[in-house]
Amino acid sequence: MLNLLDTVASTGTVSLTAAAEQADLPTSTALRHLRLLTNRGYLTKDEQGLYSVGPAFVRMALASYQRGPYARLTNAAQPGLEQLVDATEESAYLAVRDGAEAVYISTAESRRAIRHVGWVGRGVPLEGTAVGLALLDDPQPLGSRPRVHCNTGAIEPDVTAVVAPVVATEQVMAAISLLGPANRLSGKRLHNAAEAVADIALEVSLNLASPDQSSR
């Protein structure tokens, strides 16, 4: 049942048989489940009989995004992400841990013609990635300058990541990740980017610690 939800959500648009196969269920069972999920609004079925996520699902997700535990995080981080874009001209993301993966949950996009986009909602392994190193970092005492992790081509060739952890209550809560083309993120620019990422990660951490005015 949840497998089916997963399948549909991650595939985007699936037929009954495809979904059943992926979820490893007989079609009759899959059909029943898909129907149930559709009735509840979690999924929708278009005129061709293909399933995709429905309004109830999107709604819950959006609501939780504004209220749930990540709300404080995203609110605290968003201005930082935008500053980071201003400072580096590359795209900035906020990532959290999900089991053995890191998931990007919000972004501010670079305004350059060539830029990194569309990774919000995407997960990448912690293993072998800069964001993984940052999220698994030992939490530094609040207020100290965070370590910055860099990596090129771990997920996609020619993409360089510059990442630093955000800490709160003695835990690494999230990571600020700057992503851009490898040829733009090298030498002096890379060095500046690393500085900026560290600055912002620290700032966001402090922001989380003391719920001051800032935000909207």
Added chain:
Amino acid sequence: MLNLLDTVASTGTVSLTAAAEQADLPTSTALRHLRLLTNRGYLTKDEQGLYSVGPAFVRMALASYQRGPYARLTNAAQPGLEQLVDATEESAYLAVRDGAEAVYISTAESRRAIRHVGWVGRGVPLEGTAVGLALLDDPQPLGSRPRVHCNTGAIEPDVTAVVAPVVATEQVMAAISLLGPANRLSGKRLHNAAEAVADIALEVSLNLASPDQSSR
């Protein structure tokens, strides 16, 4: 099971007993379900034992938001929402239907000090609301000027809504909704707002029909 998911997602943060009560389940059953959902990453349990939505959920939601059936809609509508804010100085929303409710799935915020915010992810009844009238409107032929529906105080006192349907493939797919304080949305301003909403709803409909350049 899905009831529990709903409960947690809509409440934001709940204890076992509270969730069990809301979902009308014995605590033992609720516990089992909550654990399962937690293991799957749909929910998380904080140190105080309270449940809230988890990273997997947020992730799926965000991903579907970028890929699923609403992606075209939100992409097509976003520039329109922003134009609407420029033209009217009020907050603009995009809403879709979910059973007997309308759900706001994206927004562009007014830049005035007093403004309507935070309804993304929120559902309101179709019954008795302007957005409801718009979503239940008979679909007009593509290209014709959409009817505009207005209402004050249906959900919250002193909030005026100005809404027009977005049509595609002979169906009302969504609605463009402008929300602001009643005292600012009256007389001449209201009239202008209605014009602007109609313009934009039409533009978005045309946009959906012909996947032209525009968007990012």
Added chain:
DNA sequence: CAAATAGTTTCAGCCAATGAAATAATGATG
């Protein structure tokens, strides 16, 4: 410290979910 409240474990009983198979609808192919 007692008493109430919240969370967790256990387990026998039973019912609701299961999936094989048959049927209908759809759509490819010669």
Added chain:
DNA sequence: CATCATTATTTCATTGGCTGAAACTATTTG
């Protein structure tokens, strides 16, 4: 147009897993 292949849907006898009362533990409160 007939035939075959694929996909969707319905049916129903069977049983495994889910259920929830009860007992127990942990935590909070007065």
